[in-house]
Amino acid sequence: MKNRVEQLRKAQGLNQDEFAKKLRVSRQTISSIETGKYNPSLELAFAISKFFGKPIEEIFICEGGTNYEEA
Amino acid sequence: MKKRDLITGILxxxxxVLCLAAALLRESRLEGVWWGFAGAGILPGAGMVCKYFYWNTPKNKERYKARLENEWIERxxxxxxxxxxRAGRYAYTFGLLVLSFGMLLFCVLDVLDIxxxxxxxxxxxxxxxLFQIVAGIVIFHQLMKQY
Structure with a gap:
């Protein structure tokens, strides 16, 4: 899943380590989210959204590839 | 660190020390076990007591807070x-394979009189x-009951 986490993080002048500490996760988690290797849990996604003050849909971009049939 | 950690270390x-006393004062076939328990009790206990006094000094308090926070994040x-x-799942599967292969190997060695x-x-x-397979199934079903 593509996302704008890196862009928003840099706009706030934070490095990955500082950003990870603010969210109480590891730096590897932030790095994996930013490179698209790992999709955060709903809880973490909401925490990131709250941190940046933006809705989740503006930060995480879901581009198809779902396991279910669309209505 | 909490006083509880100091008490645990002392215990x-x-x-x-009690196991050491049993090993030194009594002659028995379990002497090796007593020595083992003595080492397993005294060394970690001493470590816990030393850690308690080290981390509770005023100059280490902030470092300890940061360390606790890092440990919480890692956990x-x-x-x-x-x-x-995922690593646990792979280790479980690999363990089953090793046990199965081990059984086959020792069977063959026994049959060939080696x-x-x-x-x-x-x-x-x-x-x-058998225990690993059954335990895996039982624990899975127990955990699924939560949902």
Whole structure:
């Protein structure tokens, strides 16, 4: 899943380590989210959204590839 | 660090000293076990007591807070938890394969008279294999009940 986490993080002048500490996760988690290797849990996604003050849909971009049939 | 950690360390040391006394004062076939327990009690206990006094000095308090926070993050980080779970699954599967292969190997060695009395070993390995499979299924169903 593509996302704008890196862009928003840099706009706030934070490095990955500082950003990870603010969210109480590891730096590897932030790095994996930013490179698209790992999709955060709903809880973490909401925490990131709250941190940046933006809705989740503006930060995480879901581009198809779902396991279910669309209505 | 909490006083509870100091008390735990002291209790470990007391237990270790009691086992040491049992090893030194009594002659028995279990002497090796007593020595083992003595070491397992005294050394970690002493470590816990030393850690308690080291981390409770005023100059180390902030460092200890940061260390606790890092430990909390390492334990609860979702990516690391997911990777640890996956590693556990791989280790479980690999363990089953090793047990199965071990049983086959010792069976063959016994039949070819290369190794005597392997039957008990094969039965033990088979018991471990069966236990792991059954435990895996039972624990899975227990955990699913939450949902």
């Amino acid at each position: 470990y040391m007391v237990f270790g 609860h980080d979702e990516l690391k938890t997911a990777v640890r779970d 190794m005597g009395n392997a039957r008990l070993l094969v039965l033990c390995l088979g018991g471990c294999l």
